[in-house]
Structures are given as structure tokens and as C-alpha cells.
Amino acid sequence: MYDTPPSVWKLSELLGWVDNKFLDDSDKSDIENYCSLAGAYDIISMFKDIVPIVHGPISCINSYYSTRIATRFKNQHKPLPISTDMCHNDIIFGAVNKLEKKLKHVDNSCQPKLIVILSSCVSDMIAENIESLLGRNKDKINADLLYIPIGGIGCKGFREGANIALNKLIEYVKSKIGDVVPEKGSVNLFLRRVNSKFSDAEDISEMTRLLKINGIKVNTVVKVDSTYDDLMRLPLAEANITFCYTYSAEVMKRMDELFGQKFSHVGYPIGLKATIDWIESISNLLGVPNRLSQHQIVKEVQSEIEELKEFLSTQLKEKKGYIWHPGEKGLSFVKFISEIGLEPIIIGYTYWCIKTNRETIINLKNQGYDPTLIIRGHTKIWKQNENDYKYAERPILFMPKKFWLGNLPCVDMDFFRDSIMGLHGVQKLIKFIFDLLKEENQRPSSIFNRYYERRFPRANWHGCRKKHKEVV
């Protein structure tokens, strides 16, 4: 076996190394390295009454559809993949006629309000004249038509594709609605861009409840299952808010240009302080007083946190909380871990994550947080902890239990599935931790927890293929 020491960094240290190009942060290590077309498709397919048509080979959409769209939850909006299915002959003779036929068919059978045509590498490379086709069919098709050239070779990947599509939709809304007077004290809430999560409904309801305390109304929520009409209501809000700190800054900028809507630039409301900050930032943006910070419910949560903090300070010998989430939510979770008196440590990080989350990391640093990151080797540290301490003295893990076979106290949570935002989220987490440390038998025999962690083989390959195989 190949025995390497754990790779442990401070967040600020790793940021400096990546910024100075000492580490491989190329997009080869991005596991979400999908196409710009897929990013755009993800956005367009969120809305009911809007149908995307992919003008390209069937492979451009079908595999993506089955892995990312068909896996949306039961009863959620998942329009079937529609493609012009370009093949060898179409490359030579063009496939504009096929697209025209498909447009008419979709218009008749789905009766959508908007059809969005997304181009692919192939249709871009053979320079299909789609705009002229749309011009010819404008009056023959009942739905509105929107063309987004988004072939994979022309753009920089999934995230950029999603931004381009959202920008195009917003520009379309502007062209339809024109100038409107926004309602005072109302906001549009943009959820995570990619797909939908179990926790969405609960998170929205909790944050809407807290906003209401300050007299702020949610005008519309942009998420999977939103409708065309929800989209058209976007200009009616005074400002835009998100959960995610880096949520398409350029889209928010465009919203400001088109509708004069300000954007509240703040991270996930996870933990008490982050929740108050989130609400306060929005209140300040709208010029309304922040009543929440003095509210009784905040005081209650504060005292619960103090109680937990006191408990953990006497109980744990190793006062550390390991977070298995290298994204925005994991970074925001750092604040909650610090709040309860533990040292936050994020595992599963890659150099690429530093690059994509750069803005959030700098924001976190400016707020005085500099968590430890473990790139690899965390299981070795955990096993050592198992030897050194009794169960209830060991550090706490925040991750799905099924990925860790060992016997450290694990708050069995999924950052996508479990709702952890707002004050309800804090209370839920506090309860989880108390319950966890009280339980005697911490090693459930469930077959799904008997899953050995394996290192993701993609990360460490370059130039050492054979050695890597031995490690795995």
C-alpha cells in the first residue's frame, strides 16, 4: 500500500497557493464538468410551460437528461428530452427543416408559452441559420420563440451555460413586460441553480417566515417547478435574494440593469449568526428595520446554543467538527460549527473547489473565519481519534453516515436533503447533536452503513497512474 500523510491546510493558505498557481486547479478536476448546453437546459427545464428543444445529436441531451433531470423527485417538473436528433446526413445537408417540424409539433402537442431552442457544438459548427428559421415561423407558432446559441465548444462549461440561459430568460421577460413599478418590501428568491433538493420546500418556508417578521414579502421563487407566470412576475419585486453567496453575480447584475433590482450579497443562512446576517442584509437593502435580531425566538435559539456549547465544552476531548461538503453550504456551515464552540474542519476539498468558491472563501475570511481543510487522509486522523478517546469525547462528523464505517459520533445529515437553514435549522441541528452524544450504541448494523469510503480516483492521477491504482 502507498502510505501518504494526510494533506491538511488552512483555508487561507490553500487559497494563496491556488492563487499563485502552485497547485493544479484546472477544470479537469471539476467533477461537475458538464457542458454549457447542459447548464442552459437545467435552467430552462425548471419552468413549467417553457419547453427546451436541443438542436443537435440526441447524445447531447439524453444522457444528461437521465442522470440529472429524470432524477428530479416524484411529481416535480421534468419535461421529456426533445432533440432534433442530428445525424451524419444532417451534418452535410443541414437540419433546419427537422427543427421546423419539431417546433410545430411541440407547439401543437405541448401548447407551451415559450419554446427555447438550444444549439449544440454540431449545429454551431455547421452554422445552422436558426435565427432566420425563427423569423419565418414567428407568426405560424403560437408559443413565443427564443434562441440561445450555447454549443459546448463556444462556452466555458455548465455554470456559464446556466448563467447565459438565465440572462436570456430575464431579457425575454423584460421584452414582454417592459417597465413596471415594483412592490415595496418584496423580494425574488433564487434557489440553488442546479436541480432541486428535498430540503427546498422547508427552507423556503422557514426563510419566508423569518422575512415576514421584518415585513418582507417573497414575490416569487425561482426553482424547479416554477411556472412561466412566476418568471414573468420577477420585475414586480424590489430586490433579489439568494441563499448562495456566489449565485450568478452576473445574472443579478443584469437584473439590476434591467429592472433596477438590488441584490443582497450574503451567504447561506446556516447557524444563528448567519441567519441574522442574511435577514439583516436584506432588510438593509430594502431599508426596513431588522426586528428579528431582538425577537424572542432568536433569544430562545441563542440560549439553546449556549446550552449546547456548555455541554460540548465539558463532554468532548477533541473539540472539532468535521464537515463533509466542499461547496458553499459547507463553507457556510463553518459559522455554525464555530458558534457551538468547535473547530470547523472541511473534508473532501479539491483545488478546483478553491477556484470555484473563491469569492465565498474571501467573504468568509473577511468575517474572521479560517477553517482547516483536509484534501486527503481524513480517515487516518479519524481512526487515530477512535484509538485516543472514548466515544462521547471524540470529534463530531457532519455527513451522511453511510460513507463512514468507523465509530465517531456522526450527525447523519445530507446537506442537500436535510433542511438546516434558518432558526428551525439551528434547533434541528442542536437536537441532532444532543441525541447523538446520548446514544450508547453508535454503530448501526444497517447494511447501508457498511459502505467503505473510497477515495475519488479522479483527483490524483496526472502522471502517476500506476501508483494511483495501487493506492485505490
Added chain:
Amino acid sequence: MTTIVPNLSSSLFERGSLFGATLVASEFDDSNILIWGSRGCTSQVVEAMALQRQQYDYYHFPVTEADLLTNGLSTLKKNLLPMLDGIENCGPFFLFLSDSTLLTNEDLEGFIEGNIRPDYPLIFAETGFKGKMYYGINEAIHSIFKRFATEKVDTIEKRLNIIPAVGLTPDWRGEAREVARIMSSLGYTCHISPCKSSIEDIQKLTEAEATLLVNPNIGEKAAQYLKDRFNIPYFSPKELPIGLVGVENWLNNVADFLDVDSEDIKKIHQKELDNCLVTIRPALREENYNIKVNKIKKSKFIVCDEYNKANSYAKFLVEEVQFDSGYVFYTTNESKKIQDIPRYTEQIDTENFEKLLEKISNDDVIIVLAADCVKDLIPAKHKDKIICVSHPATKQITFVEKTYLGYNGVLHLLEKILNTIVY
């Protein structure tokens, strides 16, 4: 509200050629896949590897417009050569071209000849818009045979190569093993490839007497290569071994091809038939069984699969299980048309799939043999009637190999059908 688009339902089943090629590439020990194409191609690899239950292990150079306008090969060279360090000790390294790189028509063969050491286990195949899933599977199998099955070794008597229908059903490995089991009862030893294979396995292909294709649409190009180069004949079935009659016909055809004594075939068939009947017989005494069997006689079925398999299933369901009638829906236009549609079965084109579902009343008892992706298409009341026999099985979890082909397959399918019938 957006409704389901009926005539687009076939697009749920079709996949690209890179997907097909990856299904094959991921079946080799310690293999590596490199996609030379634009970013979108990755999703095909991700899906194929997930379906094959392989851990992700692929590399991708996102090709940009600049690469295509200047010289794509120089980008390839810059990225590929450092990767190949130490690769001679690993499994096959597949280099797949996708849509964009195919369009620029670069001289990849020349590039490989001039830049890559011949001892590197590099295989390249064109995928992209040239074809769909079947094309990709066939190209990848052919490429790896061509690359490693290069030297003739002494023929081993009664040795067969079996080329499975890689990735086309959730249990394709089980299908190939069932075929191998049947052939072993005739005294043959079988070599299934590609199926968790290694480079050494491919090199041994040349020691066989003949090659059998499990599915006529998969592996013909590769089998033709073995025939042309090493004079190893191949058998492409006219009928898939589905159902007792289907297996018997298949066995007779194989026997003709291999010149096996027909008496031996009769004996084997009778033995297997007896085993099946002995297994089924105790159930005859159960009231539950009899009620279900009677229900079947008033029931309809829907089969969604590629041309030959769909027709083979339909034949089994109509003639042997004795369903009242049924509908056949072909999920791909690419497969070879060999088998005819049986009586009592109506062929449904892609335009009318949803209309078919509307035609079926609440009182009808139906069984749907399909890929589980049809769950997105069919009404809620029929969702629990699906038996997943086909690709793409995106929502299917399979731990234990269970086949629907061969004699064991008959029992397995019958069991599934009876358990799906509720009263």
C-alpha cells in the same frame, strides 16, 4: 401546463455512440477512457459508467473553438503524452473522438502512429454523430479486438467466443453466462468478452473454434474481423433465446451452425424442459397460482424494446404465456429487423405510444416489459406493472445477476409476471 409529448417518447431510449463505446470500455480491468471532444460529452460517459456500476475513471480535455480553429492535435499532444507515462502497465486506454473533433476531420491515426509508442495499450474509436448507441458499442468492441487479437494461437477444440449484448439490458452479463451455460452442456467451453475482461482475454480470442453473438445487433463487426483475419466463423442469431420455444429454435440454429448432432440437442432441451416443469409443477396446486394464470389469459401486455428482442418477448407472451393480446413498441430504429411481429400483437409507432396508454382502460390488466424510464410516460395506475427488461435502466438497482434469456430466463420472467399480477 406542459403535457407529455407523445411522439418524442422514443428519445428516452436512444443514446449516443460515446455512451455505447463507454459501456464497452468500462468492462475492461484497469481501463482508462479519454474523451477528446467538447464538455457535453462527459454526461454520456457518466451515465454509461453508472449503468455498468463502475467507479468514475475517465479523463476529458474540453475542446474549445480556439482548439478547433488552430490545431486540435497540438492540444491533444500536449495533454495526452504526459498521461501515458506508465500506461504500458495498465489496462486498455480508450481514446474516443466526439462530435466536434470528428467534424474537424483530424488525422488521428497518423498522429498516433507518429507520436505514441506501439507498446502503449492505446485504442481509439470514432464516436460522435456517426451513429448512436449500437454504433458506439460495435466500434469499441471492434477496435479493441483489432488492437489486441492480432496473433493466431492454436485452436482449442470446442472453444467458443461469446460476444454479449454489452449494456443493453440490466442483466446483460447474466444473459451471456446463461448462453455459456447452455453451450457448456453441449461440451463447449466459452469465453465471454467483453465482460469484466482484460487485455489477455482479448488475446485469447483467436484460440476459439467459433464466435456466438448473443444479440444480432452487437458484435458483428468484431466477429467479422475474427473471421476475416483468423478464419473463425461466427453465428448471429435469427431469434433470441427467449421462452422455451425460443430457446429450442435458437439451440437448433446454433447446432446447425456448429454441426452438432440433433439428437444431442433434443436431449439437452428435454432435460432443461423437465427441470423447468419440475420447478413450476408444485405451484399448480396453489390456488393463488391458478388465479393468476387465469388472469393472464384476459390480460394485455406492452413490450418496449429494440426490434428483435421486443418481438421475441411478444412471441413468448402470446404463444407460451398465452396473454390475450399485446402491443409492441420499438425503442430504437437502429437495430436489424430479423424477427416478425407475432399474431395477436399490434405494432405501435413512436407517434402513438401515449395514445396506446389512453386506450387501456382502468379495468384492463396489463404487464409492461420495458426499461424503467417508461415510468415517466405511463399513467400512475400502471406504474407498478413494469418489469424492467431493457435499456436504459436508470432507476433499476441490480446486485445479483438474473437473466430473462435461456431456460433460467423463462422461469425468472414467468416468476416476475406472476408476481406483478395482483388480484
